[in-house]
Amino acid sequence: MLEKIGDPSVVPQLIDALVTTHGVPTQVVDNPNSYGMNKGGGPTAGLPPDVYAKLATGVYNGARIVDPLANINTKIVLVDHEFRNAEILSALQSITKQSFGFDKDSWRRWWAAKQTAGPFKTSSTQ
Numbered sequence: 001m002l003e004k005i006g007d008p009s010v011v012p013q014l015i016d017a018l019v020t021t022h023g024v025p026t027q028v029v030d031n032p033n034s035y036g037m038n039k040g041g042g043p044t045a046g047l048p049p050d051v052y053a054k055l056a057t058g059v060y061n062g063a064r065i066v067d068p069l070a071n072i073n074t075k076i077v078l079v080d081h082e083f084r085n086a087e088i089l090s091a092l093q094s095i096t097k098q099s100f101g102f103d104k105d106s107w108r109r110w111w112a113a114k115q116t117a118g119p120f121k122t123s124s125t126q
Contacts (some may be wrong), residue, residue: 014092015107018085030075068126
């Protein structure tokens with residue numbers, strides 16, 4: 001609607017809304033006691049030394065491999081995600097007859113220069 005009205009007084013707010021960041025709920029593994037094994041992880045192959053020693057001495061005799069995904073604890077956390085608002089960009093380009101893409105800094109510099117240069121003219125007032 002702002003694009004159709006063409007009111008240049010909303011340009012600063014449109015620039016602010018051009019790219020926004022929102023927390024998106026995301027499921028992640030929540031297991032602070034898990035260990036990973038990797039080659040080249042030192043003399044204990046990436047395991048804590050006490051676990052490696054117990055494996056090497058047979059304390060874990062009869063240990064079996066289980067499905068690593070069977071008992072995973074998870075939690076939901078908010079992960080920041082950046083959204084590019086195409087409708088806002090379209091309105092900015094229509095109102096200003098400029099194109100700086102999603103670069104908010106370029107839009108702000110242009111707007112500041114335009115304010116010091118004099119009144120803003122739309123295509124209908126030029």
